[in-house]
Amino acid sequence: MNRRIERHRNILDFAISSLLRRKGKNLSLLAVYAFIVFIIASIVFFTQALKREATLLLEGAPDLVVQRMVAGRHDPIPITYGDKIAAIRGVSAVSPRLWGYYYDPFTGANFTLVASDDDPPAKESIYIGSGVARIMRLTTGVHWSLRGAKGTPAVFSVQKILPGNSELVASDLIQIREDDFRALFDFPLGRATDLAVVVGNKVEVPTIAAKISRQFPDTRPILKSEMLRTYDSVFDWRGGMVLVILSVAVLSFVLFAWDKATALSAEERKEIGILKSIGWETGDVLLLKSFEGMVISLTAYLVGVSVAYLHVFFFSASLFEHALKGWSVLYPRFGLTPVIDPYQLCVLFFLTVGPYTVATIVPSWLAATVDPDAAMRS
């Protein structure tokens, strides 16, 4: 038993020294390899963490949101619809939501204005998200003038800045009183942006949505499950653009590795010939080559995954920031609760380590089965 381990260690020693002999080539290969693993693992960590956060947070969202459509466009919904919806059996509460968008022409940022009757700010005061405070350089107590729908400026005092750890939910929010909201936007009385419906028994939600749709054919109910599914598809790293980028990355790596590994230099082929002529068996040569492959791929995998974890959860995925920002002026800064999904990491392991190992072993196997004399002479 001990002898077999010793033999394996000897071959491992030899594999490492043979890798060290071609230091430049192998170090550059290792760096590219680790980088690819790093990028993919970062995407996996980031999207998984956001997905989990979205799922847990959206549990607090309304069971059903009912919007009115006129000529295929969203239109404020009469609050009287809410009373009739509340009368549907199984609906435990209906409350109008009043929210809209405010575009600030100076910074070019878009803010979301929300009026809520739960813990509202004082008259002519607002609560603002930390993103708003950051971009508009506002502090508590400061006055801020918004441009109203009639062109007249409306001055609000900042009563509270929402805590920094709520940026994922409220970075661009401005919470305002309902009467201030209606005055600012000249929003029609008796109407709301949409209606939030709470259903007692969650199983009944689709039935109630169908009932609402039948009773009010000009409305569109949006289920909480649909909201969740929207976020699931937004963060689905196997879909869309991410898939395209990833397949290009993986494909080019496979080609790169194949090229590096298959182009057995004359020197390497000679080496295999010598090893065979001094009595190594084909199995030993293959073990040597697979150790060479494993040393590279295992190191690259572990380094790539660890650095990706640090990148996403300690440095807030700062490399992706530019890509995620797009053209938005206000970019929420949020920390993510780490999520490690062993299944995804295993898939990643086999996707990156597999092709490389095959690419190193196959050509060596072809070379190792050749007559040693011919190999040395070639």
Next chain:
Amino acid sequence: MNRRIERHRNILDFAISSLLRRKGKNLSLLAVYAFIVFIIASIVFFTQALKREATLLLEGAPDLVVQRMVAGRHDPIPITYGDKIAAIRGVSAVSPRLWGYYYDPFTGANFTLVASDDDPPAKESIYIGSGVARIMRLTTGVHWSLRGAKGTPAVFSVQKILPGNSELVASDLIQIREDDFRALFDFPLGRATDLAVVVGNKVEVPTIAAKISRQFPDTRPILKSEMLRTYDSVFDWRGGMVLVILSVAVLSFVLFAWDKATALSAEERKEIGILKSIGWETGDVLLLKSFEGMVISLTAYLVGVSVAYLHVFFFSASLFEHALKGWSVLYPRFGLTPVIDPYQLCVLFFLTVGPYTVATIVPSWLAATVDPDAAMRS
């Protein structure tokens, strides 16, 4: 003079026969090369033709469209705004536009409903675009039931199908009377979707837009120049995704060609040695190699561009159809007026022929400067 031409023809003869000797390699290279040229030229032809069509067509668009915004969302505009806008000096006409979207749940298609007082259909009749007729299998005189905003079906008879050559403008259009439109969508009286403004002196359009914006702070004027710019950027093949795809294609071709051309086989190197030993000068060898390069690249370029022209203007860019369709159910079928932009074709010529020629000549030049004896022995 004649002798020099004869000498060049002899070298060309030799270049072709030397290409024919490696038929497989060179034919596959030619095919890949022509394909890349074909793809890029197709994109250039398609986007240029659409861009020109858009520019010429949108000359007929309103100078200014004024939309009302409530809480950051589009909202029907009171028609009384129009009377006040008409009073602004320089405005020659203001007319309300009534248009909306109709989603057909059975086919999943979206149609655009337009009410116009110019040549309107009869009461309870509609004109439909050929795309609508195709997807709903409608013919003139047939009755079609649309679902109204109050849930009751409204039956319309198809009075006319718009001509097939108008698909680029009206494929998904349903033209309807104004009163039918208001009844179908329960659209508020005294309101319009937006206002179309005609300005006498086109130079004054931005000034008038600024005036409207100041007088009605809850509106948003959209200039015709902005509409044109939107379409310019949609069809800008140097921007966005197309650029990414193209650079990947060109880069991989450059790498491919570089690889094919630089990896001078031992045979080729020997050939250069023999040529030099029988008295060819370095200049002759380079001429031979550049002829080899030109035969491939010129043929590929001409074939690629011609096939691209046929593809785009005879077969309606059918290879792009899937990509352009996306998830739309109704896809307009339109022919395009051919546009040949010599500047773009020249850029394409130098982008594809240049790198390839360099990649063929450089290694041969290196080989040709070597001592013939050494070259033959290597």
Next chain:
Amino acid sequence: MRNSTWFLTLIGTLLAISSLLVLHAAISRAGGGARLASNRELLRRLKLSDLCLFTEARYTRHPAMADRHAAFQDHPMALEHFPSGSLMSPPDFRREAP
């Protein structure tokens, strides 16, 4: 026949085809004028502001009318969440209602 003759014939044929295509472009452009005029008339009559290209969603069907809260909306083909957002600069016009 000499190789070069073959090749020059091929190139000549290809050039002839290309010239035919240029001719075709010129002829169809003349013929396309009627279609263009009737389409422009339809556009003017119905006061349309957009072409019918992508019918998927409101802002792809009417990109010129789409709300332009951010530059994003100006390019239905742009990929802002991805690096190309940095390849393509937002257009320089912006006029917004509050």
Next chain:
Amino acid sequence: MRNSTWFLTLIGTLLAISSLLVLHAAISRAGGGARLASNRELLRRLKLSDLCLFTEARYTRHPAMADRHAAFQDHPMALEHFPSGSLMSPPDFRREAP
């Protein structure tokens, strides 16, 4: 020291770092509970239905509320005009008002 010892030490260190990271994940998850609860409370209080991720345009700020005339809208990240539209299937829910 033998080459293999060096290598095994390296792998051991990397594995140790990885375990530390797994530990960190477990600890932060426990600590993140308070933040999560307060955020969920804020969401419930303001009856929000979306996360604040992309503030560029209405349909990226509130993807769940965006109009879903076509499947397009369900994926603010989708590239329908390009081949990936065929890689990603539209979600199977569709409920529309006329």
